[in-house]
Amino acid sequence: MLEVFNDNRSHFNKYESLAIDVEDDDTFGNLVLMENDKSDVDIPVIEEVTSSEDEQRAESSKRNNSLEDNQDFIAFSDSSEDETEQIKEDDDERSSFLLTDEHEVSKLTSQQSLNTESTCNVEYPWIRNHCHSKQRRIADWLTSEIKDFVHYISPSKNEIKCRNRTIDKLRRAVKELWSDADLHVFGSFATDLYLPGSDIDCVVNSRNRDKEDRNYIYELARHLKNKGLAIRMEVIVKTRVPIIKFIEPQSQLHIDVSFERTNGLEAAKLIREWLRDSPGLRELVLIIKQFLHSRRLNNVHTGGLGGFTVICLVYSFLNMHPRIKSNDIDVLDNLGVLLIDFFELYGKKFGYDDVAISISDGYASYIPKSCWRTLEPSRSKFSLAIQDPGDPNNNISRGSFNMKDIKKAFAGAFELLVNKCWELNSATFKDRVGKSILGNVIKYRGQKRDFNDERDLVQNKAIIENERYHKRRTRIVQEDLFINDTEDLPVEEIYKLDEPAKKKQKAKKDKREGEIKKSAIPSPPPDFGVSRSKLKRKVKKTDQGSLLHQNNLSIDDLMGLSENDQESDQDQKGRDTPSGQDEKSPLETKTVDAQTRRDYWLSKGQAL
Ligand SMILES: Nc1ncnc2c1ncn2[C@@H]1O[C@H](COP(=O)(O)OP(=O)(O)OP(=O)(O)O)[C@@H](O)[C@H]1O
């Protein structure tokens, strides 16, 4: 199966060297132009059923049968022998095309010029100006289509500005109402994983931490309405996570506002780290999201897969893929096959009944559901269970009760893609022109777009603000550790105080870093236990300042970083225990394992 992976970057075009028959200049003129042209000429679709196409269909249906017979592996041969054969066949095909009668040829030519705009755009707008039919390997064709789709769907300057303006307005409104509160953005806008119609997830956090009270929620709802910032508003207060949902009228963007939570802000940072470390994650996530969206399987309220679940699913897939893990392939050169692999795994192979997915410290693993002691029973055994990377007790996909349909859709996509690849692999150049592989599983029915991925031209304020939030918070945690009497002060006050503290802090930090450098840092093993973020929470919840005073402990003692600290038996036990089950007393935070402690301090160092 893995033979289809492309492990080098050369994309040889076997049609390039074909001589053009002079007499056929008119017919082929457009096609040659398309291959070389960098201008805005649209690709015409030539719909012509030939007898050879009929034969190919019969052939493809034969292959379908072999799929049903469970011989569903398709290797796209790249041996030079086959290639010579293929070129010879293509030559034959091409000459038969050249011999097509004159009437047919002129019909095709005029069709090309008439249909330039309409035919390609309607069905597969993302291939409007690109012809992928020249890719030698069919898998490369799919890879380029995925890249083009992502380019097509990525935000333009104006879209980013519009989102920025919208959150600015909402933030101002929140601050105007409550001076101790601020509005933060998380979710897909803060991770750059949004589709054109994606909502903006916001959270209001306040110094008094009281805004989740329903009176406050209604107060904000009224305020936003009165200021003309919200239409079609729903205030949902009876759920575990109270929320205000509305549309901001000027941008027409859907907004969700939740209250007094930081897990989304943590997740946004984590996902951006994943995106930095996992090439191909953004591309595959956007494709799968669009795939689910076009089948209405993306709404958690109706049992679909939410955006967060898709991210975790794709991240764990890439993280555990054997060819990626062994550095055998370049992910960005193999997006096509990886997409097919993804559909096959979650459409045909995955054991939903017994297997759960765990992501801890950036490492994904499959674990038996039976080992996840805090996993809540779901409606059916056949369900997706993904451990929240920020809270190992939380199954982020527990709401996706429609897994049967989702699995069926993934399996269908696998077959459609594979069949289309077969069909086009043996098709002639003429029959490939204007065709799409991805178009068999992805539909894009939104407004026509301009192919402008302009994310590097305008700053995404949600990302900047999220980064700032984390920097600020890291400082506060450190202030908590080193200056215990600043605990109740607002951020601004802490900043005023911190000059002398900074010196003290730097001395401590240098000492810590020295200690960290002493030990080589091996890759942490996949760990279905206390996650790093869990540890962070424990540290933050603990009143470290008073502990230091009461127990006369040094920070290094408290964090278990003192030199003679060895990994104890108790550490080992702690790792074997599913995390989050026991909130230990503050002193017991000493029992986290050494690697986790190093990671914690390293992350602190980086944030400085
Ligand atoms: N089941 C869940 N458990 C915990 N946190 C969740 C859960 N679902 C969503 N979240 C939080 O809310 C954020 C936004 O989730 P959502 O599913 O809207 O994803 P998204 O990336 O914003 O995708 P979309 O563009 O489709 O809205 C996530 O990043 C995560 O922090």
Ligand SMILES: [Mg+2]
């Ligand atoms: Mg969202």
